[in-house]
Amino acid sequence: MNTVVELENVSVYYGNVQALFNIxxxxxxxxxxxxxxxxxxxxSTLLKLIAGLVKPSSGIVRVLGKPPFHTHGKIGYVPQRFNLNREFPFSVIEAVLTGRLTKHSLFLHRYTEVDFSAVEDIMYKLEIHNLKDRQIGKLSGGQMQRALIARALVMEPExxxxxxxxASLDAGSKSHIYSILKDLNQYMTIIMVSHDMGVISSYVKSLACLNVTMFYHGAPELTDTLLGQVYGCPVELIAHGVPHRILPQHREEDYD
Ligand SMILES: Nc1ncnc2c1ncn2[C@@H]1O[C@H](COP(=O)(O)OP(=O)(O)OP(=O)(O)O)[C@@H](O)[C@H]1O
Ligand SMILES: [Mg+2]
Structure with a gap:
C-alpha cells in the first residue's frame, strides 16, 4: 500500500503553546x-498540518509525496468550526460550488454544467438539496455541517x-453520513477526528490516540491502560464511559 501522508518528527508551537510534539x-x-x-x-492541529493550513515548527510533512502546500485540489477538508457571518451573502448551493474552484484553477473559473451537476448530486446525497437557495450563514448547526461535507466532497479529493x-448531527443523520463515508472509503483515504467511540470502533480501519504526542497508532483496539495514559485520568472518569467501547472484544455489555 502506498503511503499518502507522512509526518516525520513533527512539532507545532503556537507562540509558546506546544500543540504537537515529535509526531x-x-x-x-x-x-x-x-x-x-x-x-x-x-x-485539529494535526488535520490542519495535513491540509497545509498550519506549518510545522520542526519536522517534515509530506502529503501525496509533496509538501501539503502543493497538493491543491487533492485534499478535502471539513473544519470543526466554520465561523461565518450570518449575513454572508452566499446561498448554500453557491457555497458548495466553491468546492469545485479548488478542483480547477482558482481564478477566472466559470462553473460548467459538470460542476453544477456534481454539486446537485452531492446535495441530494447529503439531503440538503431542499436548502440550496437558503443563505449559508443562516443554516442550523447540523445543516451547516452537511453543507461543509458536501463542499469537501464535490472536490472529489484523494x-x-x-x-x-x-458533532452537530442527529442520530439518523450521523449513520447516514457514516454509510456515505464507508462507500467513499473504497477509493478515498479518510482521516477523521471524532469523539464518537461507538462509530470509531465500527467504521475505522486504524486508530490514532493523540495527546500532544502520539500515544498509539494501530488497529482500532485499545486497553484501559492506554486510554488512561492518553486521557491522563482513569478510564472510568472519561466522558460518560465512552472509550470503554473500543475494548478489544466489543462486548454488548460495554455499551451503556
Ligand atoms: N491558532 C492558535 N493560536 C494559539 N493556540 C492555538 C491555536 N490553535 C490551537 N491552539 C492551541 O493548541 C492546542 C491544540 O489545539 P487543537 O485545536 O489542535 O486541539 P483539539 O485536540 O482539536 O481540541 P478539541 O477536542 O477541543 O477540538 C490547544 O492548547 C489550543 O489552545
Ligand atoms: Mg479540535
Missing amino acids: SLKITEKDFLGIIGPNGSGK ILLLDEPT
Missing part, C-alpha cells in the same frame, strides 16, 4: 483513520480530512 506517522492509501484524544490535544464531522 511521526504514516498513513496508507484507502485507510480510514480515526483520531481520538482529549480537548486541546492537537487533533484524501478527505474530517474534524468532528458529525
